Amino acid sequence: MGEKVLIKGNEAIGEAAIRANCKAFFGYPITPQTEVAAYMSRKMPKIGRVFIQAESEIAAINMVYGAAGSGVRAMTSSSSPGISLKAEGISYIAGAELPCVIVNIVRGGPGLGSIQPAQSDYFQATKGGAHGDFNMPVFAPASIQEMVDLIQDAFDVADTYRTPCMVMGDGMIGQMMEPVEFKERPAKTLPEKTWAANGLNGRKEHNVINSLFLESEKLEKHNEKLQAKYKCIKENEVRYEMFNCDGDNDLIMVAYGTTSRICKNVIKMAAKEGIKVGLIRPITLWPFPFEAFEKTINNTKCGYLSVEMSCGQMVEDVKLASNGRKPVDFYGRSGGMIPEPADILEKVKSIVGGAK
Missing domain, CATH: 3.40.50.970 (Thiamin diphosphate (ThDP)-binding fold, Pyr/PP domains)
Known part of the structure; x- marks a missing residue:
């Protein structure tokens, strides 16, 4: 180093x-x-x-x-x-x-x-x-x-x-x-x-x-x-990170940039409540990492959650990647507001049905 x-x-x-x-x-x-x-x-x-x-x-x-x-x-x-x-x-x-x-x-x-x-x-x-x-x-x-x-x-x-x-x-x-x-x-x-x-x-x-x-x-x-x-x-030139996506997941979040760092904390918080959540982090937004969804489509029970600091722009690409095979939900804040881990976790729990 x-x-x-x-x-x-x-x-x-x-x-x-x-x-x-x-x-x-x-x-x-x-x-x-x-x-x-x-x-x-x-x-x-x-x-x-x-x-x-x-x-x-x-x-x-x-x-x-x-x-x-x-x-x-x-x-x-x-x-x-x-x-x-x-x-x-x-x-x-x-x-x-x-x-x-x-x-x-x-x-x-x-x-x-x-x-x-x-x-x-x-x-x-x-x-x-x-x-x-x-x-x-x-x-x-x-x-x-x-x-x-x-x-x-x-x-x-x-x-x-x-x-x-x-x-x-x-x-x-x-x-x-x-x-x-x-x-x-x-x-x-x-x-x-x-x-x-x-x-x-x-x-x-x-x-x-x-x-x-x-x-x-x-x-x-x-x-x-x-x-x-x-x-x-x-x-x-497609680049992405898959975090905690091994095995079966209750849900997989999709987030990039600063929001993805927040989501990694949410994953730890969810694990304490018995909920297994993964993360797909696009590093290239274009080209979008569709292959990451092919790798995970059968490993997520409740589909995907796009988490963004916007009103839901990336969610369209997430839906294209899922192609109707799994549900796609959205959580976002806009206008300069930064998502809070606790609020994202509540959204996760509302999708998967609460703590396991």
Whole structure:
């Protein structure tokens, strides 16, 4: 084990990106992720890298487009309303097949909402988030250590598939402090960026970075190419944790991020009352871990309980995964309210029929 440092989540994001060789960061302040940009503003210029506080979130995502098009690792971060402003640029980046990392430290909504933690951007992140037929990998860390590790993974996945990747944590992940180890990781073999607009480099013609196809036939072929890529991502990049799911369960909860940590405490509380509860924790929200449900569908008496800091967005994917074979219930808090373990336990008991 290496040395651990006590660090705030948002600052850990910045440090992880630097260690992942992020060359350019473009951002704009918004609570509760402002410390990411503040950290990068202090660190990036000192090591000869680019930091720009853009005039808006729209400007920031288009700067990411330009930097990513040159072949360097580029990143932006924001929080819910800011991600909405970036949506057009994210679609352009996906259409142009450019790798980059986008961090969303989610706050309560809709609208300006609150600055408290939430998970109400699930639909936005996993169902496209902008116009057109595209998806992007979405990673959902449950701790600051996992956030650090997934930042590196997100850059690698982005480069492997030429796609934007999102790392999505709630406001609690961004604002709390935990001990973190910044691990030295072996360099991953990644595709050469022969597509980049960074000079001819021996080519006879210039590379053109673009997402505009005026001929419908060509755009359809491009969409077919993108869909083949997304199929490959679904086959190779699904990540999840199954906790206490061995053997028969009275119920299996499904939760991600901070909520999954709360659910692990609920599992211990339920065990004291003779109720066996498991947990499926999606680490990738897209692609969603449908295979975890295939592994557990015959091992849960009362089905699944989706626990979220939202009004029930992930529950739709849980129902798709169950596909009518087992009941799916929901417990959630919204607007920045954090679920209490005792309240979740009461929901569990109401489903399974009380203590055994």
